[in-house]
Every structure is written in structure tokens, then in C-alpha cells.
Amino acid sequence: MLREKVINLEGCSYKTIGLLVLLSSVFLCKQAKAQSSYDSLNVKLPKHYFNTIIEMDGYNKPSVSLDTTGRRELNQKIDAHLKNYAVKQFNLSFCIPLITKEKKGSGADSAIIENSHLLLTGNFFSLKPVFEGLSQHTLTKRGIGLRYIYNTGKKGVWFFDAAPFVTRDITYRSRPYMRLSGTVVYSHNVSDNFNWRIGATKSFMWGNRLYLPFIGLRFGRLDKINFSFQFPRRVSLNIPFNPKIRMSLYSQPQGGMFNFSNHDTLYPKFAEATFHFTRYEINTGLRFDFKLSSHFNFFVSGGISSKNNITFYSDRANNRTNVFYRTYFYSASPVPTYYVQYGLVIKLGKTRSYYNNRNIYDAIDLNSGTDINDNNSQIPVPSKKLPKSTNLQSIEDLIDFTEF
């Protein structure tokens, strides 16, 4: 058959071949036209799916007495020295999308759009543990990190985060300490209403250097009522009342590992200039997020802070190569108190359109759950009804002038 076709082709005149070439080039030109007519207009689309986010929040806990009864001698001495304990903290975080790459499938996979995102993250954290018997110390944590998110375009999203940071007691002369926290998570969207995650994290949130598994489950859509269990970070029931107000009932750990100057000679054995102050607590409460516009949010939250713990670790007694710090010279478990947190989220820039794109929603949720405390302010929550009136200018992108 093939041989016959070849012979037939050989038999064709040059005119016929020329005609075939012309026809096929016309066909190819028509195919390319769809792309070229759009490209020739040279319109610019936003580059990224993520907004640049700047988030500031404050957190306060009232003073409680440190119990001195039934404890070892050194603990009692330090208790008497410290007297009362309260917390004031301020956090400033940002997240900037740097590179977004998109890849489209071909053939049977032509509907699949994979994308990868590289983001720059930053964090400035200031903690003031208020001990009545001590002069005021300000402990800081400053860090800049990178985050890579890969959306497979099918059901999975990969999340990688590396966040090096430096902790320091800025009140007195102290040695800064460099540390690294990181997270690797694979998130699988079984359906709009169910998602599971698995991974690992190196975190200081629980008041020590811990390597923990990351296990997550979510029931319900991210833009509707959902219940989310994300160990070791957060358990929450999220209820969006409308596009502007969202409520969350949640429980999450809060803490960290900081450097503390031995200016007050809390550690008597060695004249160490710096030791490690760690704290953690589990905050259970309510959070309200108010979406003022597409660029501003603010939130208030409050509740009970329980399982409080503060510990002082000597640097010498704990080998840095150990997985976590074991030898401490002071530890206390203050009684539960209330806490108050309030913050402002600023979103800058325009993003690509991602309505109902559950992988992008999931990527935003992964990003939001690590350091950026914006509670998914980027995910649009649909309202139940249309506004009663609007002006044409505000919706000119949605309808044509010619439709009037």
C-alpha cells in the first residue's frame, strides 16, 4: 500500500505538489492565527497567582504568678526572682511571589495546567516576656526564607518551605543564634470537599527544636464552611458568614525558642552571656476576619491560653547536635489565662484569575498556614445575592458597553 502511495506521489505533477504545499500552509496559518491575533494586541496579564502579603499582628496575655511550691531548689529561687509572667508580642511577616511558571499539557492532557511558584518570605518577630522581678527583655526573631509550591494540575500540590532565622535578645549584649525551620508537604485534593496532607516539618513552635510529621485533613470547601485538622499547626472550624466576615473556632500552639541575655544572672552556674528561653501555649478561641476590601483585612481573636510552659535551657548543657534540648535549669507551667490577638493584612498587586481552581485555593491555604497569618484572605467567598445597585464603571470588565 505504502509503495503504491509513494509511486502515486511520484506520478503527481509538480503543480499538484505545489498546490498541496500551498493548501497546507494556509491551514497552518489559520491554526496559528488564534494565537497571533491575541498576541498581536500585546495585552499584559498579571504574572502571579499570589498577592504580595504584608501581615502585622499583636498578641497579649495578662500577668500570672509563677508558682514556687513543691519544686526543686533552683526552680524556686528563679521563681522568686521572676515573680510574675505576662506576654506581649508583635509580628510582621511578608510573602512576595518572585517567579510563576506555567506549563500546559498537550493532546489528551491539553486541559491540564501545571504551575510552580517561588515566593520570598520574611518575618520580624518581637517578644516581650514580662517578668515582674526582671528588667524588660525584648527577644527578636528575624528571618528571610524561600517557599516553592508546585501545582501538578491534577489532584496534588507540593509545598516546600525553608526559613532560616536569627534569634537575639536585643535589650542587652547577647550572642545571636541562627536557626532553620522548614516544611515539606504533599497535599492531595480528593474532591472539593475533602483534602489530605502528609509531610514533615522542623519547627520551634512547640518550644523546642522538633522534627514532626505533618498530617492534615480537611472536610468542606475552603470557600465555604470547613473543618480542618493540621497537625502540628492548627485545628479549626471555619465559617464564612459572607464575603466580608469569616469566623474561625480554633486551637493552635504558639511558641518558639529565643535567646535570653543572662544580664540578670538567672543562671548562676556559669557566667553565660546568653541562654535559651522557650515558651509554648495552646490557644483555643474565636477569630473574626473582616475583609475591608480586596487589599485590606483585619482580624481580632481571643480565647483561653492553656498548657502554658516556659523553660530556660543552658547553651553549654545542651549539645547543638542533639535533636532537641533536654537539660534545662528552670521550667514552669503558668496557669491558663485569656489572650487577645489583633492584626492587619495588606494584599498588594493583581493576580491571575483562579476562581474555583481548587489546587490554587489549596496552594493559598498551604501558604497561609505557614507563618503568614492571613487566614486565607485571598480565597474569594461568593455572596448569596447580587448587590441591589452598582455603577457601570465598577463592573465594566464584566459586561460590554454594547449590551445597552
Place this chain on the structure above:
Amino acid sequence: MKHAGKILILLVLIFGPVVLLAQNDKEKIEALRVAFINKKLELSTSESEKFWPVYNEYNEKLRAVKKNLRQSYKRKPDIISDADAEELFKLEAQTKQAELDLYKQYSERLKQIVGVKKMVILHLAEEEFRQKVLEIVKGKSD
């Protein structure tokens, strides 16, 4: 850092009402439009996961093309030269061509995902929603 909390509250009090007044309905209506279409189409999980990224991309490009034309008209003064008029005339034709080409290209891709029946439902749903929005706008101008 001493007064960080107070500064934060102050920022919310200053900027909160300002941005609240400045915001428009675009985002709200767009979210509602998407929810409306989603409801009408009754997409399965696998259809939904493929449909929305492609449909969003189509709408994004289509709007960018229309906006480009709109802005070109706004840039020109009321009385324009023949050369400017010629340029706008060409741009108008180019835009219409790009709209049509985008439609052909993306409707084919979307048809492969959801099938021809749902493409017709999509068109009807878009039209129905557009009418609802037009009614609101006309109501205000009356």
C-alpha cells in the same frame, strides 16, 4: 516596637473606613457569577478540576483584550485626528478578531472537558447572569 500595637490599631482605624468606601462591586459580582455558572453546570469532580483553570484563563484573556480597547478609547480626546481614528478602527477590528479566535480556541478545549451539552448550558448561564447584572445597572441609571 514599643508602640507597635497602638500603631496597628491606628492604621486600621484610618485606612479601614477609607478602603471600605473606595471598594467596588466587581469582585463580589464576579465571585457570584462563577458560583452561578458552577451551579448551573453541575460539574463532576474531574470535570471541575480541569474546567475552571481553562475557563479562568479564557475569561482573563478575553477581559484583557476588551480592557485594552476600552483604555485606548479613553486615552484619545473627544476630537481625534484621522490617524488616531484609523488606529482605533484597526484596533477595534483586531480586538473583535482576537475575541473570536480566543472563543474558538478555548471553546474547543472546554468542549473536550465538559462535552457539547454543557457548553450550551454554559452559554445560557452566562447570558442569564449578564441579564441580571444589566438589570441592576439599568435600575440605578433610571
